[in-house]
Amino acid sequence: MVEDELLKGKVGEVLDSYKGERKDLIPILQQMQASFGYLPRVAMIEVAKFLCIPGSSVFSVATFYNQFRLNPPGKHPIKVCLGTACHVKGGERILESWERELGIKVGETSKDLEFSLERVACVGCCAMAPVSVVDQAVQGKVTPTRVKGILLSFQLEKEKQE
Amino acid sequence: MTDHPSQIQTTFAEIQSKTEARASRDTGKVSILIGTATCGRAAGALEVVQTFTDELARQEIDAQVSQVGCMGHCYAEPMVIIQKPPYPPICYGYVTPGIALRLVEDFVLGDDPCLEFALGALEENELIPTVFELPRFKYDMRLILRNCGYIDPEDIGQYIQGGGYSGLAKALQMRPEGVIEEVKNSALRGRGGAGFPTGQKWDICCYAPGTPKYVICNADEGDPGAFMDRAIVESDPHSVLEGMIIAGYAIGASCGYIYVRAEYPLAVERLTIALRQAQAYGLLGDNIMGSGFNFSIELMQGSGAFVCGEETALIAALEGRRGMPRHRPPFPATQGLWGKPTSINNVKTLSYVALIITQGAEWYRGIGTEKSPGTAIFALAGKILNTGLVEVPMGTTLRQLIYEIGGGVPKGKRFKAVQIGGPSGGCLPESLLDTSIDFDSLSAAGAMMGSGGMVVLDEDNCMVDTARYFLDFTQKESCGKCTLCRLGTKQMLDILDDITRGEGRCEDIDLLIELAEDIKAGSLCGLGKTAPNPILTTIRYFRDEYEAHIIDKCCPAKVCQELVGYYILPEKCERSCDACVGSCPTEAVYTAKRGIKAIDQEKCVKCGSCVDACPPQYNAVVKISPKSLIPPSPPPKDG
Numbered sequence: 066m067v068e069d070e071l072l073k074g075k076v077g078e079v080l081d082s083y084k085g086e087r088k089d090l091i092p093i094l095q096q097m098q099a100s101f102g103y104l105p106r107v108a109m110i111e112v113a114k115f116l117c118i119p120g121s122s123v124f125s126v127a128t129f130y131n132q133f134r135l136n137p138p139g140k141h142p143i144k145v146c147l148g149t150a151c152h153v154k155g156g157e158r159i160l161e162s163w164e165r166e167l168g169i170k171v172g173e174t175s176k177d178l179e180f181s182l183e184r185v186a187c188v189g190c191c192a193m194a195p196v197s198v199v200d201q202a203v204q205g206k207v208t209p210t211r212v213k214g215i216l217l218s219f220q221l222e223k224e225k226q227e
Numbered sequence: 228m229t230d231h232p233s234q235i236q237t238t239f240a241e242i243q244s245k246t247e248a249r250a251s252r253d254t255g256k257v258s259i260l261i262g263t264a265t266c267g268r269a270a271g272a273l274e275v276v277q278t279f280t281d282e283l284a285r286q287e288i289d290a291q292v293s294q295v296g297c298m299g300h301c302y303a304e305p306m307v308i309i310q311k312p313p314y315p316p317i318c319y320g321y322v323t324p325g326i327a328l329r330l331v332e333d334f335v336l337g338d339d340p341c342l343e344f345a346l347g348a349l350e351e352n353e354l355i356p357t358v359f360e361l362p363r364f365k366y367d368m369r370l371i372l373r374n375c376g377y378i379d380p381e382d383i384g385q386y387i388q389g390g391g392y393s394g395l396a397k398a399l400q401m402r403p404e405g406v407i408e409e410v411k412n413s414a415l416r417g418r419g420g421a422g423f424p425t426g427q428k429w430d431i432c433c434y435a436p437g438t439p440k441y442v443i444c445n446a447d448e449g450d451p452g453a454f455m456d457r458a459i460v461e462s463d464p465h466s467v468l469e470g471m472i473i474a475g476y477a478i479g480a481s482c483g484y485i486y487v488r489a490e491y492p493l494a495v496e497r498l499t500i501a502l503r504q505a506q507a508y509g510l511l512g513d514n515i516m517g518s519g520f521n522f523s524i525e526l527m528q529g530s531g532a533f534v535c536g537e538e539t540a541l542i543a544a545l546e547g548r549r550g551m552p553r554h555r556p557p558f559p560a561t562q563g564l565w566g567k568p569t570s571i572n573n574v575k576t577l578s579y580v581a582l583i584i585t586q587g588a589e590w591y592r593g594i595g596t597e598k599s600p601g602t603a604i605f606a607l608a609g610k611i612l613n614t615g616l617v618e619v620p621m622g623t624t625l626r627q628l629i630y631e632i633g634g635g636v637p638k639g640k641r642f643k644a645v646q647i648g649g650p651s652g653g654c655l656p657e658s659l660l661d662t663s664i665d666f667d668s669l670s671a672a673g674a675m676m677g678s679g680g681m682v683v684l685d686e687d688n689c690m691v692d693t694a695r696y697f698l699d700f701t702q703k704e705s706c707g708k709c710t711l712c713r714l715g716t717k718q719m720l721d722i723l724d725d726i727t728r729g730e731g732r733c734e735d736i737d738l739l740i741e742l743a744e745d746i747k748a749g750s751l752c753g754l755g756k757t758a759p760n761p762i763l764t765t766i767r768y769f770r771d772e773y774e775a776h777i778i779d780k781c782c783p784a785k786v787c788q789e790l791v792g793y794y795i796l797p798e799k800c801e802r803s804c805d806a807c808v809g810s811c812p813t814e815a816v817y818t819a820k821r822g823i824k825a826i827d828q829e830k831c832v833k834c835g836s837c838v839d840a841c842p843p844q845y846n847a848v849v850k851i852s853p854k855s856l857i858p859p860s861p862p863p864k865d866g
């Protein structure tokens with residue numbers, strides 16, 4: 066497939082900066098995810114070949130760590146904090162609001178690939194709980210109404226562009 | 228290595244004078260410091276920075292704007308410090324772009340320090356009250372947070388100006404054994420949770436056979452309610468590097484790794500900058516300050532697994548494998564990274580090292596308690612007024628910390644419990660608030676110093692739900708290696724789920740205790756060994772809440788969704804206001820006879836939107852538990 070070939074090329078670019086030592090596996094996967102947004106199957110197989118280890122070893126590491134995703138994220142990733150402080154301040158209610166407003170469950174990506182929803186455990190801003198991270202920006206003291214507001218601003222932005 | 232003390236002194240003096248020359252260029256100017264660590268940014272600090280820079284440029288004022296780290300006063304973010312001689316440095320809280328404009332106009336240009344926005348001055352003076360009169364500042368004893376929020380973490384010069392790297396210069400003039408001896412004498416205990424004596428760890432590592440040796444800084448901070456390691460790394464990264472280099476010199480390592488949580492991108496960025504600068508100043512790399520000692524540090528990002536905070540799992544992750552703990556002994560100090568002797572220490576532990584070297588073990592031992600010298604750092608969060616970071620001498624009581632420093636529970640609510648030490652720690656009730664904060668007293672009470680997360684719970688928090696929350700966390704994060712940890716936590720979680728759903732049985736409490744003991748006994752690493760702590764302490768101190776859930780099907784704090792229902796008090800409902808109807812996402816709220824609003828319990832998803840929507844002057848929506856107490860709903864108006 067053409068797409069796969071293209072991907073392999075890009076994977077090669079990432080791999081060029083490594084020597085091929087086993088200890089580089091996690092940093093390589095991290096860089097892959099930074100470039101592609103997730104870990105495509107083809108890429109993981111290429112990494113295995115590069116490090117001369119079985120594909121299953123790459124896959125086992127990729128599935129062990131929460132950070133790695135095996136499917137593409139939405140254009141705007143949304144991470145809802147469910148750390149202790151956020152839980153105590155009603156983080157679950159906020160997660161439910163996101164789920165309701167976006168019509169997707171946690172761990173899913175919306176059909177139009179605009180949004181994906183994830184839960185995280187503490188982003189280190191407990192004093193601002195409950196916290197959601199929208200497109201890398203930390204949003205503190207989120208309420209169900211703020212959730213609606215944030216989504217509305219995305220929609221307005223999109224309409225303006227069209 | 229120690230043959231040239233004078234050479235080291237000269238080289239360090241040269242480095243110091245380089246930074247002084249730079250600093251003197253800036254004296255006399257107005258200097259504005261803005262806290263832009265993650266917490267400040269979440270509160271809008273970057274907009275405040277922008278406003279200051281734009282306005283100063285527009286008015287053509289020659290002032291210096293620096294971005295500093297976190298002072299720990301997260302409740303008052305964004306925070307700004309303005310230094311305008313002859314005024315003392317003044318600290319402002321809750322700064323908005325609007326206030327920033329006023330400060331430029333009235334204080335930087337004019338002569339009005341706008342005291343209405345100030346928290347206080349940072350130095351004794353005759354004009355302005357200092358912040359140290361505020362209880363939140365008064366009890367603070369800042370050893371390792373001393374620089375946080377006061378220096379630009381991206382400028383090594385400011386760290387050196389404040390005495391930074393003089394600990395390293397001094398250590399390099401000592402014999403490595405002397406450095407270990409000093410740390411041993413200080414009785415410094417590791418701040419990663421277990422409180423193991425740091426000097427002893429270094430000693431074991433130093434004399435363990437095998438080369439090369441490694442130093443690892445554990446900055447994984449996985450406790451989902453703690454953020455002090457993040458604050459230190461983001462605000463004062465060089466203090467951690469300095470500690471690491473000294474550790475490397477002491478044990479004879481030439482290479483160190485910092486393992487940082489991936490969720491902390493700013494910490495990674497600032498560490499990268501700090502490493503580059505230390506290298507450029509000859510404080511890292513080959514022949515450091517002409518001592519002949521070589522040391523390099525590499526940065527490795529975690530990938531989101533709580534168990535990787537455990538030292539053997541962390542080492543597995545560094546080696547590129549699944550982060551699963553292994554049996555100890557052998558401890559990493561004898562067989563760690565790639566089987567070589569490795570000293571692994573927490574961020575905070577390493578930050579103390581340089582201070583101990585410069586000020587001496589005696590000085591350090593004079594702070595805190597005999598068995599736990601030094602300070603304790605807590606991240607105050609949850610139902611507490613002054614959230615943020617505090618550093619207090621060990622031996623301070625929980626009551627002082629929560630009421631005097633933390634300002635107590637907001638909104639006049641009643642204090643219920645304080646959760647200390649995260650998923651490995653426990654919940655302590657009001658009756659134990661006079662417990663002294665130190666490693667041993669907290670363990671005796673069933674909690675743990677742990678990571679230093681401290682979450683305050685009030686009457687609106689359910690203890691069974693809190694226990695369930697932590698167990699859900701550890702159950703998800705269990706790496707799956709030990710059967711009892713993997714399956715036992717799942718069993719406990721199922722039982723707690725039943726209880727919170729009102730399906731618990733009387734014998735469940737004893738079953739939980741029994742399972743807890745088995746999991747503790749049958750797990751390899753601290754994750755499993757401590758996972759039952761939150762359950763055991765809540766049963767020990769709040770058994771009545773468990774019983775209310777099981778016997779009366781009632782959640783006293785009205786948290787457990789399955790046991791509560793929402794109800795609109797007809798006598799309080801304003802009738803003509805439709806706020807609740809409009810707010811309901813599932814059309815469960817409807818209008819009954821005479822305009823009174825009511826809730827269809829079948830349709831209600833218990834999101835609480837109607838409670839928020841109901842105007843405070845009516846306050847008509849209430850939660851009721853057990854659900855059997857909810858009066859029947861009236862028929863709809865037209866039905």
Ligand SMILES: Cc1cc2nc3c(=O)[nH]c(=O)nc-3n(C[C@H](O)[C@H](O)[C@H](O)COP(=O)(O)O)c2cc1C
Pocket residue numbers: 416417418419420421422423425445446447448449450533534535536537538539571572573574576577752753754
């Ligand atoms: C499940 C688990 C998680 C841990 N997480 C951390 C952590 O996030 N940060 C940390 O410094 N130590 C953590 N530790 C403790 C480390 O294993 C180790 O004891 C510590 O890094 C040693 O440093 P110290 O001597 O400076 O305390 C954890 C331990 C366990 C069992």
Ligand code: FES
Pocket residue numbers: 146147148149150151152186187188189190191192194195196451452453
């Ligand atoms: S618990 Fe949510 S940011 Fe820490």
